[in-house]
Amino acid sequence: MTATDVAADVTAPGPMTPRPYRVVARRQDTHDTATLDLIPLYGEQAHWRSGQFMMLYAFGVGEIAVSISGGALPGEPLRHTIRDVGAVSHALTQTKVGDVIGVRGPFGTSWDAMDAVGGDLMFIAGGIGLAPLRPSILEAVRRRGEFRRVILLYGSRPGEGFLFTDEIEEWERLHGFTVHQGVRAGLADVVNDPSFDPAMLLTLACGPDIMMEVAAKTLTDRAVPPQKVRLSLERSMHCGIGLCGHCQLREAFMCVDGPVFSYDQLVPLLATEEL
Amino acid sequence: MRTMGLAAIDELVAVLDGAGYEVFGPRVRDGAIVLAPISGVADLPRGVGDEQDAARYRLRDRGDDRLFGYAAAAQGLKPVLFPSDELLVRIRKTPIGFDLEEPEAPARPRAFLGARDCDLRALAVHDTVLSSREFADKSYGQRRDGVFVVAVSCADPCGTCFCVSQGGSPKPGDGYDLALTELVDDAGHRFVVEVGSERGAEVLAQVTTAEAAESDLAAVDAQVAEATASMGRTLDTEGLPELMFAAADSPHWDTVAARCLACTNCTLVCPTCFCTSVEDSTDLSMSTTERHRVWDSCFGARFSYIHGGVVRASGKSRYRQWITHKLAGYQQQFGLSGCVGCGRCITWCPAAIDITAEAAALRASLADPETDLETAGEAR
Numbered sequence: 001m002t003a004t005d006v007a008a009d010v011t012a013p014g015p016m017t018p019r020p021y022r023v024v025a026r027r028q029d030t031h032d033t034a035t036l037d038l039i040p041l042y043g044e045q046a047h048w049r050s051g052q053f054m055m056l057y058a059f060g061v062g063e064i065a066v067s068i069s070g071g072a073l074p075g076e077p078l079r080h081t082i083r084d085v086g087a088v089s090h091a092l093t094q095t096k097v098g099d100v101i102g103v104r105g106p107f108g109t110s111w112d113a114m115d116a117v118g119g120d121l122m123f124i125a126g127g128i129g130l131a132p133l134r135p136s137i138l139e140a141v142r143r144r145g146e147f148r149r150v151i152l153l154y155g156s157r158p159g160e161g162f163l164f165t166d167e168i169e170e171w172e173r174l175h176g177f178t179v180h181q182g183v184r185a186g187l188a189d190v191v192n193d194p195s196f197d198p199a200m201l202l203t204l205a206c207g208p209d210i211m212m213e214v215a216a217k218t219l220t221d222r223a224v225p226p227q228k229v230r231l232s233l234e235r236s237m238h239c240g241i242g243l244c245g246h247c248q249l250r251e252a253f254m255c256v257d258g259p260v261f262s263y264d265q266l267v268p269l270l271a272t273e274e275l
Numbered sequence: 276m277r278t279m280g281l282a283a284i285d286e287l288v289a290v291l292d293g294a295g296y297e298v299f300g301p302r303v304r305d306g307a308i309v310l311a312p313i314s315g316v317a318d319l320p321r322g323v324g325d326e327q328d329a330a331r332y333r334l335r336d337r338g339d340d341r342l343f344g345y346a347a348a349a350q351g352l353k354p355v356l357f358p359s360d361e362l363l364v365r366i367r368k369t370p371i372g373f374d375l376e377e378p379e380a381p382a383r384p385r386a387f388l389g390a391r392d393c394d395l396r397a398l399a400v401h402d403t404v405l406s407s408r409e410f411a412d413k414s415y416g417q418r419r420d421g422v423f424v425v426a427v428s429c430a431d432p433c434g435t436c437f438c439v440s441q442g443g444s445p446k447p448g449d450g451y452d453l454a455l456t457e458l459v460d461d462a463g464h465r466f467v468v469e470v471g472s473e474r475g476a477e478v479l480a481q482v483t484t485a486e487a488a489e490s491d492l493a494a495v496d497a498q499v500a501e502a503t504a505s506m507g508r509t510l511d512t513e514g515l516p517e518l519m520f521a522a523a524d525s526p527h528w529d530t531v532a533a534r535c536l537a538c539t540n541c542t543l544v545c546p547t548c549f550c551t552s553v554e555d556s557t558d559l560s561m562s563t564t565e566r567h568r569v570w571d572s573c574f575g576a577r578f579s580y581i582h583g584g585v586v587r588a589s590g591k592s593r594y595r596q597w598i599t600h601k602l603a604g605y606q607q608q609f610g611l612s613g614c615v616g617c618g619r620c621i622t623w624c625p626a627a628i629d630i631t632a633e634a635a636a637l638r639a640s641l642a643d644p645e646t647d648l649e650t651a652g653e654a655r
Binding site for chain 1: 363364366368371372373375377404405408409410411412413414520523524549550551552553555557561564566568571573578579580581586587588589592596599600603604607608
């Protein structure tokens with residue numbers, strides 16, 4: 001390489017510059033969690049895939065990574081479900097309809113739930129982890145006939161509350177989802193069911209690390225291929241574009257190589273404490 | 276090949292300045308050699324050498340007239356091309372939302388006089404990390420664009436140098452426009468010049484030079500061979516990435532952690548470290564926010580913070596992250612080592628922690644888990 005042949009586009013807006021989006025609807029989901037619907041002030045809505053995340057910016061407060069929880073269909077606003085756990089998420093959950101926030105993205109890898117077409121699809125959600133799964137759940141609802149069983153295991157910590165309860169009821173009643181409240185008990189039911197077929201199951205899980213690890217171990221112990229257990233990990237994502245280094249897990253940049261990983265990719269990375 | 280005299284260095288700086296470059300070179304400041312704007316030979320560290328060892332850096336009088344008689348300067352090119360604090364965007368509140376304004380690109384491209392092979396290999400690492408992937412660092416690209424490099428061969432490597440172990444050489448191999456080898460002997464004080472680019476040839480054509488004598492070329496080879504043989508340290512790179520990953524649970528990390536102060540010096544002086552944080556700061560009227568990219572360090576407590584706690588709470592996990600990333604993670608991520616063998620992390624560590632000694636200790640602890648090399652005892 002010579003000193004001159006570095007070719008980066010230095011005229012387009014930088015990837016660290018947010019775009020203004022307006023809050024067009026807001027819903028309080030639980031005591032600490034709210035869902036915002038967003039449309040861009042200028043230009044087209046960003047094209048995204050289920051499982052990806054955006055960097056949401058509250059003016060004067062800061063920016064955090066938040067998964068996309070809805071808005072896949074043409075004309076639908078971008079949807080984010082945010083839990084109030086820090087200064088930025090607090091500011092974002094306190095926004096009102098008409099407020100403008102900044103959005104960068106989408107970033108990261110996707111669930112690719114359609115890989116399960118023809119087989120069984122299981123969603124495992126812990127707490128706010130249901131939000132990043134929701135676009136894929138809705139995809140499964142729209143294309144329900146292309147799957148055999150669709151299972152949702154959903155647990156939350158005491159006092160945390162449950163998200164999207166009205167929708168979950170619909171998924172169960174109208175779309176034939178098998179819904180278990182509580183991940184551990186639900187998992188036992190699933191793997192002990194006589195019709196359980198490990199080769200036909202794709203699992204998408206999002207929740208606390210420990211919940212996902214237990215689920216992945218339980219499933220792979222029962223002969224589910226680790227490639228077909230996908231987990232969405234949370235680490236300290238600052239830039240979203242693989243440049244700032246914060247979210248590294250050994251050689252993986254969680255923001256560009258993740259957040260969705262298959263369990264076989266994660267086994268060596270989750271084995272060591274504090275990696 | 277051409278040669279040029281001392282006066283031609285002044286000509287060279289003037290030509291670069293006239294061509295619009297802001298010229299940076301080595302200068303003595305606060306008892307160290309640092310990279311700063313220069314306007315000619317008078318600014319350069321003439322006759323200044325250095326002594327470097329673990330936790331030790333001293334300038335010394337060489338007793339000769341060499342302009343480039345020191346080893347690695349306190350910093351590489353990083354502070355100029357990838358500043359510790361960079362404004363990314365200014366965000367102003369408006370009645371309907373906010374406006375965004377990115378700063379202008381720097382008006383003048385940079386020229387560097389005196390860059391070493393380790394500096395250029397570190398630059399190539401930054402080019403790969405910051406400019407060659409799906410998302411590029413725009414500010415780095417703007418600063419990097421059009422950079423002119425006058426590299427210099429190392430004549431006198433120091434005690435913490437180990438570039439040869441890391442595939443480098445005292446003589447710049449690539450990535451320069453012009454490369455000088457400084458010769459000081461009975462035949463006089465002169466520089467043998469190699470041209471690395473068309474721009475380099477154009478600049479050199481405006482400077483007084485002469486055809487290099489055969490004896491000068493032989494002198495260059497001899498000086499480089501001597502420098503190559505006088506590395507202060509070595510790093511055994513055989514199977515190193517695999518070894519580092521395999522050592523994740525080694526008891527040796529506790530030994531390092533007992534000494535590491537988590538001061539972040541190593542990451543600040545490392546020419547390839549690229550971790551940053553985004554900081555938004557708002558004025559008192561709450562109407563304008565500036566988004567800055569600032570250097571960060573994996574040794575900092577907040578570095579791995581997510582709501583609920585930090586991922587790497589212990590000192591040993593942070594040291595492990597740093598050295599494993601340097602010697603193994605970069606290979607997986609970018610296909611190259613994150614260490615160029617400049618030795619700065621060894622020199623500037625107040626606890627005299629030595630990346631070459633730690634890698635060797637990890638290698639030994641894997642080979643025989645009963646032995647943990649007490650690297651603390653080696654501090655000089």
